Amino acid sequence: MRRPVRIAVTGAAGAISNNLLFKIASGEMFGKDQPVILQLIEMPDRMEALRGLAMELEDCAYPLLHTITLHDNVEDGFDNVHYALLIGARPRGPGMERSDLLESNAEIFTRQGQALNNHANRDVKVLVVGNPANTNALIASRNAPKLSPSQFTALTRLDHNRAKGILANHTGANPRNISRVVIWGNHSTTQFPDLHQATVLDEPVMEQIDERWYREVFIPKIQTRGGEIIAARGVSSAASAAQAVVDHMHDWMLGTQPGEIVSMGILSDGSYGIEKGIFYSFPVRCDYGRYQIVRGLDISDWSREMMKVTEAELLEEKAAVNHLLPPETEASH
Ligand code: LMR
Incomplete structure (x- = not known):
């Protein structure tokens, strides 16, 4: 059996993550022989919902799910992670364009880039999902000077x-x-x-x-x-x-x-x-x-x-x- 990999997920109590975590824990992402540690990150006022989700994950008794940790800040949540799935962002509502979200998300992804730079594994691989994903990836990568920009990707x-x-x-x-x-x-x-x-x-x-x-x-x-x-x-x-x-x-x-x-x-x-x-x-x-x-x-x-x-x-x-x-x-x- 391989050593477990650490995967951070932001926006972890949100709708995408609610679907995603069960797939990761069942081995769909990295294969049926790769144990995973989930480092789940949410806003402080969403921690109770996150706790509920963690209970459900536990209740599935997935053989590959090694540990789940819950965090209300990215600095702790990114500690030593090999993978970071950046899902949390200010969401787009009906009628809004992604450009409306640029500035408010810039702040979020600046902090996340810095936290990855200072706390993640040196080989961390990052996927930005939160919109505007491409530009959020740019912001995060520019704020992580110790990491290579090739470690950052955006979801298309x-x-x-x-x-x-x-x-x-x-x-x-x-x-x-x-x-x-x-x-x-x-x-x-x-x-x-x-x-x-x-x-x-x-x-x-x-x-x-x-x-x-x-x-x-x-x-x-x-x-x-x-x-x-x-x-x-x-x-x-x-x-x-x-x-x-x-x-x-x-x-x-x-x-x-x-x-x-x-x-x-x-x-x-x-x-x-x-x-x-x-x-x-x-x-x-x-x-x-x-x-x-x-x-x-x-x-x-x-x-x-x-x-x-x-x-x-x-x-x-x-x-x-x-x-x-x-x-x-x-x-x-
Ligand atoms: C999608 O393509 O479904 C989403 O990125 C839409 C959105 O803005 O949330």
């Missing part, structure tokens, strides 16, 4: 999975047989869900769907799915977000299937002409806890324009919080 796997699920329903294929979908850019309405290299049972998707359906129905559907769910449920997606967190971390640590591509929000290194210094969703492959951008994909002029629109939004978000970011250090490159 939810969009990636949505693209597969919706395409599967449209084509009648099983999602398992759909490969090489790519989400470019921001986890927002400007993202570019790209099917140009996607395949269904190894045949190009674009030859099996109507181009007009792709541009006029599919793309806006993926871009606005989060808002559509909020409008329908009155609250954000929770179970599908939890599944995406599991998939993101699973693939990051245990590797992508051969030939498969997944989408992750990571610090741009200038690939595909995307400006450095923003967290942008790229096509990646993972192996042994590392991810690499898949290079050399064919990008048409139309696709390039779509990629630039979402890049522009991320540059605007960065400009809006720039005054709150500490100066860049050696390690931030």
Whole structure:
């Protein structure tokens, strides 16, 4: 049996976490032979709800669940963690855009970046889920000068999975047989869900769907799915977000299937002409806890324009919080 890994979760009594923790404890994220220690973090006035959730986890008697600790502050909660899932953020209500949340979340993610820097394991791997996820990841990573920015990622796997699920329903294929979908850019309405290299049972998707359906129905559907769910449920997606967190971390640590591509929000290194210094969703492959951008994909002029629109939004978000970011250090490159 392996040694247990320490996983911190913020917003731990919230709706996403309510779905997520049971999956982690049952081994869905890191495999059926990997024990886990859950370091659960909530706001002080949510600790009672968190205690209730911890009781439920205990009552499942999961063989892989080594220990649960509860914390009302990130400094204690991040102590020695190998993984940090940053879910807690000021939530978006009906009619609100993510940009409305930039400033209030900047404060939260500044403190979390500093706490990771000072308390987490040196190899900690961080996934930012709370919106605006890409820019929150930027803020957290810039506040953690002792860590490499490559240790920080933002969740666009939810969009990636949505693209597969919706395409599967449209084509009648099983999602398992759909490969090489790519989400470019921001986890927002400007993202570019790209099917140009996607395949269904190894045949190009674009030859099996109507181009007009792709541009006029599919793309806006993926871009606005989060808002559509909020409008329908009155609250954000929770179970599908939890599944995406599991998939993101699973693939990051245990590797992508051969030939498969997944989408992750990571610090741009200038690939595909995307400006450095923003967290942008790229096509990646993972192996042994590392991810690499898949290079050399064919990008048409139309696709390039779509990629630039979402890049522009991320540059605007960065400009809006720039005054709150500490100066860049050696390690931030
Ligand atoms: C989603 O994509 O479902 C969420 O990110 C929406 C939101 O803003 O909470």
